[in-house]
Amino acid sequence: MNQNELKWLTEYAEKSGENLEKLIRRRENGEPLQYILGEWEFYGYTFKVGKGVLIPRPETEFLVDLAKEYCVRGAPVFDLCSGSGCVGISIAKETLCSNVIAVEKSPAAIKYLRENIKLNKVEKKVNVIECNVLNRKKLNSMVKYNSFTSSIVINPPYLSKSDMDSLQKEVTHEPKEALYGGEDGLDFYRNFFDKWNVRYNPLFACEVGDGQAQAVCEIMENKGLKPKILKDYSGIERIIYTIRGD
Numbered sequence: 001m002n003q004n005e006l007k008w009l010t011e012y013a014e015k016s017g018e019n020l021e022k023l024i025r026r027r028e029n030g031e032p033l034q035y036i037l038g039e040w041e042f043y044g045y046t047f048k049v050g051k052g053v054l055i056p057r058p059e060t061e062f063l064v065d066l067a068k069e070y071c072v073r074g075a076p077v078f079d080l081c082s083g084s085g086c087v088g089i090s091i092a093k094e095t096l097c098s099n100v101i102a103v104e105k106s107p108a109a110i111k112y113l114r115e116n117i118k119l120n121k122v123e124k125k126v127n128v129i130e131c132n133v134l135n136r137k138k139l140n141s142m143v144k145y146n147s148f149t150s151s152i153v154i155n156p157p158y159l160s161k162s163d164m165d166s167l168q169k170e171v172t173h174e175p176k177e178a179l180y181g182g183e184d185g186l187d188f189y190r191n192f193f194d195k196w197n198v199r200y201n202p203l204f205a206c207e208v209g210d211g212q213a214q215a216v217c218e219i220m221e222n223k224g225l226k227p228k229i230l231k232d233y234s235g236i237e238r239i240i241y242t243i244r245g246d
Contacts, residue, residue, distance in 0.1 A: 001027050012037050030169035043090040048115045052108025054155075054178040056086040059232035062239045063153040063205050066230070067091045070203040070243055074098050075149040080133040081156045083178060085113040085126065091153070092125040099125050101143055101150075105132040106177060134188075136195050151203035156192070158209040160185035185209055189216050193223050198242060205241035213237035 005027060013020040026036055034040040034055045039048050042056035043064050049055055064087060071077050073096045079088030082102035092100045100122075104110050110130055117126050131139045133154070139145075158181040159167075171179070181188050189206075198204035208216050213229050217240060220227045226246050232238035 005033050008033065008037060030173065032170045032173050035173060042086040043094070045086075045090055045093065045120055047084050047086045047089070048112050048119060049084055050112065051173065052106065052175055053112045054083045054109070054174055056084060059234075059236075059238050060087060060155050060207055061090075062230055062232060063087050063155065063207065064090045064094060066203060066205045066239070066241055067097070067151060067153055068095050071095055071097050071151040072149055072202045075151070075202070076101055077151045077153065078103065078145070080152060080154040081178070082113055082128075083109050083155070085116045087153055087155060089116055089120050089122055089126055092122045093120065097125075097151070099127060101127050101129060103129045103131055103133050103139065103143075105130065106175065108175070109178070134191050134195055147197065147200045148202075150201060152196075152198060152201055153203075153205050154192075155207040156188040157181045158185045158188065158207070158212060160209070163209070181209075184215075185212060186215055186219070189219050193219055193225075197223075199223075199225060200244055201242075202244050203241065205239055207238060208240055210236050210238075213240060216240050 009023045013023055023036055034049050039046050040056055043061050047056055067077055075098055077091050077097045077100050079100055079102045082088050082104040085102050088100040088102040104113055113128055117123055129142050157179050159179045161183050164180055217227045225242050227240045227242055229237045230239035
């Protein structure tokens with residue numbers, strides 16, 4: 001535990017009335033700082049987090065940047081695998097889209113998603129759909145989708161088996177279903193592009209794991225797409241996206 005974490009825990013203990021020593025022990029036992037504090041910042045906004053939901057990370061903010069640049073004014077944005085809602089809610093706050101459709105299958109994550117919608121005062125702009133994004137038949141029965149106007153952003157599970165076997169202790173507290181993408185980490189992408197045709201969407205953007213960009217691009221190219229790669233703050237090829245007309 002570093003000095004910044006100790007400072008955050010001290011401030012939280014003073015504000016909440018919780019015992020600082022107990023908070024420190026929780027952190028030293030590997031519980032994520034974000035779970036202990038109960039919230040974390042993403043794109044300048046505050047989001048409630050805890051057991052059962054993925055912790056927002058700064059590299060994912062690039063999905064919001066792309067939506068700001070390419071989503072169609074007055075048209076919807078689909079935030080698939082929404083989790084805490086940090087991406088979709090930030091897009092709702094930062095863009096002139098008509099609304100955000102936040103699709104998530106985990107009841108535990110949806111609890112935080114709904115809390116964060118209220119916390120960030122976007123009840124009129126973010127709609128929650130409880131559904132597996134790979135179940136297109138069910139999803140189509142629940143929400144109207146027009147690929148010519150709707151943009152799509154997604155941060156799916158993409159860790160491989162070897163990644164999961166070597167996780168930092170803190171990350172093991174996060175939900176496996178939001179992390180594990182199969183033996184090589186690419187299961188979700190294969191299934192997704194078999195079920196979704198994103199050729200005509202104004203924007204499609206997804207996050208990928210370190211070293212996966214080329215493999216995901218190949219999957220997309222085999223579907224006739226022309227993906228682009230965006231590097232994160234560390235120079236890692238992190239975001240794959242397509243723009244209609246390219």
